[in-house]
Amino acid sequence: MDTGDLAQRVMAGERRALARAITLVESARADHRADAAALVGEVAKAGRQALRIGLSGTPGVGKSTFIEAFGLFLVERGLKVAVLAVDPSSARSGGSILGDKTRMERLSRHPSAFIRPSPSQTQLGGVARRSREAVALCEGAGFDVVLVETVGVGQSETMVAEMVDLFLLLLAPAGGDELQGVKRGIMEIADILLVNKADGALLDVARRTCADYSGALRLLRKRAQDPEGFPKALMVSAVEGAGLEQAWAEMETLSGWRRDHGLWEATRAEQARHWFEEEVRHGLLRRLTENTSLAEKMAALREAVTTGQRTPAEAAEEVLSGFDRGE
Numbered sequence: 001m002d003t004g005d006l007a008q009r010v011m012a013g014e015r016r017a018l019a020r021a022i023t024l025v026e027s028a029r030a031d032h033r034a035d036a037a038a039l040v041g042e043v044a045k046a047g048r049q050a051l052r053i054g055l056s057g058t059p060g061v062g063k064s065t066f067i068e069a070f071g072l073f074l075v076e077r078g079l080k081v082a083v084l085a086v087d088p089s090s091a092r093s094g095g096s097i098l099g100d101k102t103r104m105e106r107l108s109r110h111p112s113a114f115i116r117p118s119p120s121q122t123q124l125g126g127v128a129r130r131s132r133e134a135v136a137l138c139e140g141a142g143f144d145v146v147l148v149e150t151v152g153v154g155q156s157e158t159m160v161a162e163m164v165d166l167f168l169l170l171l172a173p174a175g176g177d178e179l180q181g182v183k184r185g186i187m188e189i190a191d192i193l194l195v196n197k198a199d200g201a202l203l204d205v206a207r208r209t210c211a212d213y214s215g216a217l218r219l220l221r222k223r224a225q226d227p228e229g230f231p232k233a234l235m236v237s238a239v240e241g242a243g244l245e246q247a248w249a250e251m252e253t254l255s256g257w258r259r260d261h262g263l264w265e266a267t268r269a270e271q272a273r274h275w276f277e278e279e280v281r282h283g284l285l286r287r288l289t290e291n292t293s294l295a296e297k298m299a300a301l302r303e304a305v306t307t308g309q310r311t312p313a314e315a316a317e318e319v320l321s322g323f324d325r326g327e
Contacts, residue, residue, distance in 0.1 A: 003035050007042035010141050015114060018141045022116055025133040040133050043140035050082075050139045051255055054160040056150045056186070057170030062196045063149055066170055066238040068104040073244045074145055075112040082114045082138035083107070084131055085149040114143065132163040132275055161189045162274050165264065166251055169193050171213065173205040187216065191231050192250060198235035199242065210235045227257045287323075294322055 006024075009017035021043075025036040057063050064085070071081045083104070108115045116134065131148060138146045150160050161167045169190040187193075193213050198206035213233035234250065236243035258264045288294055301315040 003039040004042060007039055007140075010039075010043055010137060011046050011048075013142050018114065018137060019116065021137050022134045025130045025137065036130075036133065040136055043137055046140050048139050048142060050135075050143050050146045051166070051251070052135055052139075052146050052148065052164040053251065054148045054150065054157075054164035054167040055170060056157045056160065056168070057196075058172075061170050061172045062238050063170055064104055066194070066196055066236065067147055067149060068107045069238040069241055070244055070247075071104070071107045071113055071147065072110065073241065073248065075107075075110050078112075079144040080112045080114075080142060081107075082141070082143040082146045083116065083149065084134050084138070084146065085115065085117045114138065114141075131160075135163060157186050158189055162271050165255055165258070165267070166191045171195050171209070173197055173202045173209045191226075191254060192247065193217070193231065193233040194243075194247060195233060195235045196238055199237040199240050206235050225258075225261070225263055226254065230254055288319070291323070294319060297322060 006017055006021055010021050021039055024032055024039060027033070027036065055063060055067065067083055067085070071083060074081045085104075104115055107113050135146050135148065148160055148164055150157060157167070157169075167190050169186060169192075171193055173195060195206050195210045195213065198210075210233050217231050217233060232250065234243060234247055236247055255264070258267070288298070298319055301310060301318060304310040305312050305315050
């Protein structure tokens with residue numbers, strides 16, 4: 001494969017080339033991984049940057065409806081928007097099972113938008129392992145905003161926070177019991193909380209919910225590195241389009257403040273270090289599983305652990321010792 005040619009086509013903004021490039025980085029084949037690394041490295045030389053926005057929320061909160069409304073809001077203002085909607089994987093085939101393009105029909109037809117559903121490939125929190133590389137490719141293709149939607153199953157939204165500049169948490173109007181059910185960890189990484197469905201009969205409920213979350217955020221924490229008032233809770237209606245302009249203005253304010261104070265570059269540098277370490281971990285695990293003798297030993301030790309004959313710590317140490325000795 002001529003990765004140099006593909007890189008040039010991606011940077012020229014060719015949508016088919018971008019789709020092909022993302023398919024390449026999602027591949028688990030060893031030869032594809034080498035080509036993917038070369039491709040991402042080539043595209044990175046362009047030095048293009050987009051505003052990376054992560055979005056999560058429980059199923060039914062209206063993530064796809066919000067993303068379509070928000071995406072249309074942005075493209076109508078002359079911005080190019082890419083959406084990486086990470087689907088749950090099929091347990092049998094590993095493919096995507098939700099079909100985000102059908103849920104964002106209007107946005108998918110817009111010439112300034114690009115939507116790419118990707119299987120989560122069993123990654124914790126529903127974030128595809130290669131989503132970070134896909135984000136980099138979208139930046140290289142000249143998109144101004146890249147939205148990364150997670151499955152929102154509450155397992156590990158911190159993974160998406162490690163690849164974006166802003167993290168949004170979408171919430172539905174609810175009572176105090178629902179507020180208690182929101183995981184503290186997700187609240188701690190969210191930059192902006194958006195209470196969706198703030199329209200019609202739910203408008204008053206949304207106001208109360210937004211006030212409750214605002215109070216919770218004040219009690220939970222105040223980030224010294226962010227401007228006064230952040231993180232904050234806002235109301236939006238994806239159906240009516242209400243609140244989108246204010247939400248975007250707050251995102252620009254926060255990202256601009258971080259840029260001006262050097263936090264944007266520092267955060268991206270820290271994220272790069274994090275993903276370097278993740279690649280090393282995945283590479284070591286892959287080498288363990290690809291080693292025939294070690295794989296057989298792991299199978300035997302796995303059975304011993306299951307039956308209680310060996311402790312997990314003992315069995316793991318034996319595997320790692322064998323790996324160190326090159327067995």
